[in-house]
Amino acid sequence: MSYNISIQKTETSNLDKLDFNNIPLGTTFTDHMFICDYDNGEWVNPRIIPMGMIPTHPAAMALHYGQAIFEGMKATVDSDGNPMLFRAEDNANRLNFSADRMGMPNIPTELFVDGLKQLVDLDRQWIPPIDGSALYLRPFMYADEPFIGMRAATHYKFIIMASPAGPFFSKRIKLWAEKKFIRAAQGGTGEAKAAGNYAAAIRPTELAKAKGYDQVLWLDAVEHKYIQEVGTMNIFFKIDDKFITPELDGCVLDGITRKSVIALLKDRGFEVTERKITIDEIKEASKNGILKEAFGTGTAVGIAYIQEIGLDGESIHVSHDSPVGIEINQRLNDIKTGKVEDKFDWMTKVAKQLVD
Ligand SMILES: Cc1ncc(COP(=O)(O)O)c(C=O)c1O
Structure with missing residues (x-):
């Protein structure tokens, strides 16, 4: 099924204000956004309109009961300026996984991808x-039905900004x-990309920052010893010559960068194991000089x-002698910009469809 997305172009583009060499982080938005409504059990009225405010009723259920989920992904251009999306269907699947957990409707993958393509x-x-630059894409869904009472909403909006x-240029971070x-x-909801997870992480992150750290390293809820993930990233360690990353145990987000890095490391001949990892194991490895590298992975x-x-009160030191991750990051960027072969078939080309 192909969706008929209506398009209303802006009359006042902000493109001339954009300086590619100096983009303020998170505050610059493109001229348009994609919107679609969930009404009477189906997604209707898919449209692209000028970026702007959305009228919202104060009783919109997302504001009170938190049915709000999102995705983060990137569009890049190849050397001929053709836009491409990275693993877009994986983001659609993950949004629907989050939607299931939060009692929200699924969005058809084709509508998700068509909306992205037309907006891009x-x-x-x-x-x-x-x-290394990209167009960050933020698809999200929230309950906009005005209703006071605890139940699944019957009206939602799906938007892409x-x-x-x-x-x-990431410096080495302290966790x-x-x-x-x-x-x-x-x-719980840890494996969903639900807005409430991030709300609950804000205060602990502020406290960690006040102590001089960049991000929180999350440990398991019961024994506080198994490593889960970092801020908005998954985590990898290299002990001796082998990579390990926490298994997806229901508490960890199934990161798209995580699974791409696992594939690229294996392709490069490294052993990568997904398993439980205790913080004490990492402390021991550091003490014994075999903790060779550690990095977070995420779209941003x-x-x-x-x-x-x-x-x-102690500090676990991570060495950084000949980090493999730098090379893997470069390969990831090169795939995203069409400089090397996309042998995993991760990229979706965005054809020029619209007539100017
Ligand atoms: C909690 C959390 N973990 C991990 C990630 C990394 O996921 P991805 O690689 O899909 O960006 C993110 C970012 O989306 C995140 O918010």
Whole structure:
């Protein structure tokens, strides 16, 4: 089924205000957005309209009961300026996984991908051509039915916004291993990309920052010893010559960068194991000089190197001698910009459809 998406173009483009070499983080939006309504059990009225405010009733259920989920992904351009999406169907699947957990309707993958393609096509001039830069895409769904009472909403909005993002020159980050607050417990919502997970992480992250750390390293909810993930990233360690990453145990987000990095590391001949990892194991490995590298993975940064982990007043040092992650990050960027073969078939080309 192909969706008929109506398009209303902006009369006042902001493109001339955009400086690709100096893009303020998270506050610049393209000229248009994609919107679709869920009404009477189906998605209706898919449309692209000028970016702007959305009238919202104060009783909109997302504001009170938190049915709100989102995705984060990127569009890039190849050397001829053709836009491409990275693993778009995986993001659609993950949004629907989150929707199931939160009692929200699924969005057809084709509508999700068509909406992305048409928005990216229309706003293609907003995609930064600079290496490491991208057009960040934020698909999200929330309950906009005005109703006071605890039940699944019957009316939702699905929206896609786009925001150009400059290259991320990530410094090595310091993590605070959190033992008081938790992010996710078995049976909870940790494996969904639900807005409430992020709300609950804000205060612990502020406290970690006040102690001089960049991000929280989340531990399991019961024993506070098994590593889960970091802020908005999954985590990898290299012990001796082998990579390990926490298994998807129901508390960890199934990161698209995580699964791409696993595939690229294996392709490069490394052994990668998904399993339970305790913070004490990492402390021991560091003490014994075999903790060779540690990094976070996520759409926003790609790979962010970890310098140290604060644990109970001690500091776990991570060495950084010949990091493989740098090379993997480069390969990921090269796939996203068409510089190397897309042998895993991750990229979706955005054809020029619209007539100017
Ligand atoms: C909690 C959390 N974990 C991990 C990730 C990394 O996921 P991805 O690689 O799909 O961006 C993200 C970012 O989306 C996140 O918010």
